[in-house]
Amino acid sequence: MVPYPDAASPTTVLYIKHMVCARGIRVVRQELEGLGLQVLDVRLGAATVAGPAEAVDWPRVRAALEAARFALLETWHQTLVERVSGAVNRRLRQPGEVLRHRAFGAAVAQELGLSYPQLSAAFARLGTGQTLAGFLLGERLAYAQELLASSDLGVGLIARRLGYSSLAHFSGQFRRLTRCSPSTYRRLQQAEVGLD
Incomplete structure (x- = not known):
């Protein structure tokens, strides 16, 4: 057995898309260990392996993960967007936690170990043309769509669960995204399911 590296030993974090459950964590661990990597940690969206990034056989890792129906995120842009999206989804689905609309971005940034201004500046440098605030709003309203369609x-x-103090504010933002009110969206989704 390979000894666990000490704190001074280099490690490499691999960001992996499509890891959404405990089974995915197990499969990713098996795939990476099958390639001879010393896996230190695997959590949703990321795996940490011993050794520097230069020592990782990236083409073999990419091929093994793709064969197991995962995707290796390799650019800084992909990993930042994926990490922000993961933090948003964890925050939204955390039982009992309701963050005020304005506090939501700061909580996401804190989960990623950054201040909101740092995360916002990093997101702006990605060149997507979208602000961090716009991205967070889109993710939250996508969750609202999910709740309207499935609950x-x-x-x-739903508005209170997403941290809105005003139903009118929530409905207005939802309408701008979907071009219809939340109740109309729900009716349309129910009618669509009824046609299947």
């Missing part, structure tokens, strides 16, 4: 929660309760 019986009232629109007001």
Whole structure:
């Protein structure tokens, strides 16, 4: 057995897309260990292996992960967007936690070990043409769409769950994204399911 590296030993973090459950974590660990890598940690979206990045056989890792239906995220842009998206989804789905609309971005940044201004500046440098605030809003409203389509929660309760103090504010932002009100969106989704 290879000894666990000390704190001074280099490690490499691999960011991996499509890891959404415990089974995915197990499969990724098996794939990486099958390539001879010493896997130190695997969590949703990332795996840490012993050794410097230069020692990783990236083409073999990419091929093994793709064969297992995962995708290796290799650019800084991909990893930042993926990490922000993962943090947003964890925050939204955390039972009992309701963050005020304005505090949500700061909580996401804190989870990533950054201040909101640092994360916002890093996101701006990506050159996507989208601000961090716009991205966070889109992710939150996509979750609202998911709740409207798959739950019986009232629109007001969904708005409160997403941290909106005003139903009108939530409805206005939702309307700008989808071109319809939350209740109309729900009716359209129910009608679509009824046609299947």
